[in-house]
Amino acid sequence: AALPGPAPADWAQAPLDPAVRAVLVGFDEHFSYAKLCQALRYLLRGGPDCLLVGTNRDHRLPLEGGTAIPGTGCLVKAVETAAQREAFIVGKPNRYMFDCVVSEFNIDPARTIMVGDRLDTDILMGNSCGLTTLLTLTGVTTLEEVRAHQESDCPSRHSLVPDYYVDSIADLLPALGD
Amino acid sequence: GGGMASCRRLSGAGLREVLGPAQGLLFDCDGVLWAGERAVPGAPELLERLRRSGKAAFFVSNNSRRSVAELERRFSRLGFRGVRAEHVFSSALCSALFLRQRLLGPGGTGNGGARVFVLGGEGLRGEVRDAGLRLAGEGEPAPGAAEPVRAVLVGYDDQFTFAKLAQACGYLRDPQCLLVATDPDPWHPLSDGQRTPGTGSLTAAVETASGRKALVVGKPSTYMFDCIVERFGIDPSRTLMVGDRLETDILFGKNCGLSTILTLTGVSRLEEAQAYMASDSAAAKDLVPNYYVDSIADLIPGLDE
Numbered sequence: 001a002a003l004p005g006p007a008p009a010d011w012a013q014a015p016l017d018p019a020v021r022a023v024l025v026g027f028d029e030h031f032s033y034a035k036l037c038q039a040l041r042y043l044l045r046g047g048p049d050c051l052l053v054g055t056n057r058d059h060r061l062p063l064e065g066g067t068a069i070p071g072t073g074c075l076v077k078a079v080e081t082a083a084q085r086e087a088f089i090v091g092k093p094n095r096y097m098f099d100c101v102v103s104e105f106n107i108d109p110a111r112t113i114m115v116g117d118r119l120d121t122d123i124l125m126g127n128s129c130g131l132t133t134l135l136t137l138t139g140v141t142t143l144e145e146v147r148a149h150q151e152s153d154c155p156s157r158h159s160l161v162p163d164y165y166v167d168s169i170a171d172l173l174p175a176l177g178d
Numbered sequence: 179g180g181g182m183a184s185c186r187r188l189s190g191a192g193l194r195e196v197l198g199p200a201q202g203l204l205f206d207c208d209g210v211l212w213a214g215e216r217a218v219p220g221a222p223e224l225l226e227r228l229r230r231s232g233k234a235a236f237f238v239s240n241n242s243r244r245s246v247a248e249l250e251r252r253f254s255r256l257g258f259r260g261v262r263a264e265h266v267f268s269s270a271l272c273s274a275l276f277l278r279q280r281l282l283g284p285g286g287t288g289n290g291g292a293r294v295f296v297l298g299g300e301g302l303r304g305e306v307r308d309a310g311l312r313l314a315g316e317g318e319p320a321p322g323a324a325e326p327v328r329a330v331l332v333g334y335d336d337q338f339t340f341a342k343l344a345q346a347c348g349y350l351r352d353p354q355c356l357l358v359a360t361d362p363d364p365w366h367p368l369s370d371g372q373r374t375p376g377t378g379s380l381t382a383a384v385e386t387a388s389g390r391k392a393l394v395v396g397k398p399s400t401y402m403f404d405c406i407v408e409r410f411g412i413d414p415s416r417t418l419m420v421g422d423r424l425e426t427d428i429l430f431g432k433n434c435g436l437s438t439i440l441t442l443t444g445v446s447r448l449e450e451a452q453a454y455m456a457s458d459s460a461a462a463k464d465l466v467p468n469y470y471v472d473s474i475a476d477l478i479p480g481l482d483e
Contacts, residue, residue, distance in 0.1 A: 008368070033337060059389065070347055082364055
């Protein structure tokens with residue numbers, strides 16, 4: 001809908017949809033202050049009856065060539081800061097998505113391997129959910145980073161250390177039968 | 179002052195004991211002197227009485243929307259007489275002074291090509307220009323194409339977009355590029371009781387994307403007080419801080435060694451101050467004001483006739 005005027009004081013007069021019961025923050029390359037205002041209005045109107053959900057907390061989305069763009073986590077943080085409340089995060093490293101898989105497919109964590117390239121999402125989720133974790137080095141993480149976490153005195157950093165690593169998931173092929 | 183503040187109502191004899199020795203008062207503006215487009219009743223008279231009593235009044239605002247010139251016009255429009263521009267310290271002005279100091283050096287002339295990427299409105303941009311800095315344009319080519327951008331300044335920006343966030347992050351990949359925020363305020367009240375997001379929420383987005391922590395110029399950081407001291411040389415032990423927001427104004431007063439007065443015409447409620455007082459956390463104690471009043475008009479009886 002068009003903004004009813006040039007300033008936030010005008011935007012705050014636009015009618016709110018009475019049926020809205022949740023604010024969901026995902027990746028939004030059209031994120032704007034006006035949308036942030038609207039999110040805040042719904043959250044204040046609904047209080048605890050209006051959910052605040054974020055799809056994930058990734059800080060950056062890497063692009064080819066080594067650059068990156070801001071991730072969803074930035075937008076979630078903006079809303080959380082304005083609303084002074086914490087979002088429920090669906091994505092890794094939170095366990096909600098793993099719980100979805102388990103409820104549909106009845107898997108046994110002790111006999112399941114999590115394969116990923118990010119320590120603070122993939123590997124952390126796998127470790128938290130009791131899976132065996134396998135880091136592949138074709139993505140954002142280097143072995144040096146893993147060693148640093150491994151050697152750290154901080155126990156929470158140890159949860160970022162995978163059980164195993166491979167240079168690429170293609171390295172798994174020889175282990176699979178003909 | 180030292181020791182734990184105890185949030186006492188300021189009235190009667192106590193009022194004269196506190197105001198009598200004071201040489202000057204620092205006032206926050208929004209929620210203290212005015213709310214929206216209306217002056218707090220009695221506030222213009224209080225400032226007039228302070229002037230007649232020979233006490234100095236300075237204004238310290240986290241609001242980075244307005245230049246000092248705009249604030250001066252606002253004072254006048256809302257019925258405050260005789261407020262001098264040099265007594266008004268906005269986070270917009272102080273952020274520009276901070277950047278001038280850091281980027282142009284003590285003489286204010288070094289590296290005249292230093293550019294600043296500003297996330298904010300024309301009031302903020304004007305203060306940065308007036309400080310002798312150049313602004314990086316929006317939608318410019320990739321970093322490195324022109325003179326380097328030496329700082330990203332996050333202020334109140336109601337035109338904030340994902341694209342500007344991405345552009346800011348591009349500049350911040352250079353570890354020499356400063357990240358500065360005008361203030362930490364998460365939201366501001368609107369006149370109908372709603373709230374509008376503050377600079378703090380935008381800064382959180384930039385910090386998350388860049389992995390950097392911003393240098394925050396506004397209250398509760400003491401930088402704006404340093405600006406006042408540099409210009410006027412005031413004595414903190416004879417100066418009172420008057421504000422409406424515990425987490426910024428009162429903590430600012432505490433950080434600067436000022437006695438603090440909470441006024442209840444703005445953001446913070448008395449119950450919040452009392453909750454901080456009852457808390458076990460040491461950090462919470464610093465948010466407790468020494469005194470409170472319902473409105474700054476209540477200070478008038480404490481001044482000589």
